[in-house]
Amino acid sequence: MANAKNGSCDGALKEVRRSDFPEGFVFGVATSAYQVEGARREGGKGDSIWDVFCEKKENIMDRSNGEIAVDQYHRYKEDVELMAKLGFGAYRFSISWPRIFPDGLGTKISAEGVAYYNNLIDSLLEKGIQPYATLYHWDLPYNLHNSMGGWLSEKIVEYFALYAEACFANFGDRVKHWITINEPLQTAVNGYGVGIFAPGVREDTSIEPYLAAHHQLLAHAAAYAVYKEKFKATQGGDVGLVLDCEWAEAFSDKEEDKIATERRLDFQLGWYLDPIFYGDYPAVMRQRLGDKLPKLSEKDKELLSNAIDFVGLNHYTSRFISHVQKPRGIHFYQVQEMERIAKWNNGEVIGDKAASEWLYIVPWGIRRTLNYIATRYRNPKIYVTENGMDEEDSEISTLSEALNDIKRVGYFKGYIAAVAQAIRDGADVRGYFAWSFLDNFEWAQGYTKRFGLVYVDYKNGLTRHPKASALWFSRFLKGEDDEDNNNTEINKG
16 A cells, blocks of 8 residues: 555656646636625625525534625626736636525526626636536525525426526537536535534434535536427536546455445445446445335436436545444444544544645545546546635735745645646546635635635735735746746736
8 A cells, every 4th residue: 555655656757747738628717606796785796505504603603704705706806817827717706596596496587696797707708718617616596595495395306497497598609618506516515404504404424414415416417308308509618517526445454445435436436427337326335224214216216317418527536435333423424334533543543634634635536536437437528627726714824924935835736746647547527726715704614714826815905915826826837937927927907
């Protein structure tokens, strides 16, 4: 296992360059609506589950919320200008469902909501930046949760399809890359199991997370079908699903650890991709969950069959996995019978640590994840839709110190080099999106963590300041050598 531990078998590139990637490969940045937009009560927007979840201040580490966030609703032109000056070719943003349909029901569309996203999309295209739009990044209209149970109700599938159709109709003449749902695992497990994400449900953790996942999967397939039937021929775009996955590496050569590692990947990726590519949930999930895992009808299977144009991968970190018989946590973790390990027995860690307790820097993990998807799922088109690391928000850092995010520069160099290696291995990776463009509201952690390439000064008018990582990206994207451009500056204008 020495190779797995230090990544030596992966032959890391000494210095990654833009020219290491195929022609047409897309480099972009990503955000999501609730994390950056703000304007909770403007433009006719209805409340989302996150708006209401944050009203209970104890739900968020610093008792904050996204009511203003970093105010991209009003500052999108400034942000798009900065993206363009840095040299990014794409922006992955999300559309707020309650900004389009305030009550979620699809009976009345918000003209102001449509106008906002039209303006954002047009601004991106004017600067040569391709829009990658996510339909659902966790901000479910609160009315759908309150009136029918949100993702626990099969009715949600129909409402999501109506919402998707409205977005395709209004924006699809310009948006050619659509993501239906972001990280359904997080919504299912942390929203309807652990309860640390909106809507904060934790009533029957042995049933409801699997039901929420089931309905998200069917909602994705329903939206995919709408696009294929009504828009594909005229608009010519692609529709994908974004999944999050920590790489799982066996802790030892014991067979039980190797099997636990396979099981861990099935409970992350297989949960959503197996029904699309192979017609049912993974056998190990069926075996361990029994009747708790919803059954796919023949109609469901037909709807799901190959209902994907690309796989989006959100990847941040990796873990060693060992088999344990009685793990801690909710049902979802207990039935996996595995433990996620960050350290070897001698105390050596899997990688350097970022700010969040779960995030270790393990570049070789993304290469293995991409190769796993390519091998297991017939080499689909893949976009790395999120990848990045956080730092603590510090009261004592000067602005110049906060901008000097050298560890993040190293993170991106390592991970982007590993993506280039996966492409050489044969994985069909088409693009990479750094998370995140801006420091923003990081869900249950509020504003205590900063993932941004661009520093947002929360105490001085939310002003934007590119960090060293943003300047490194700018040089990388322009094919310039680091040593020749140490003094590169971006004039925000």
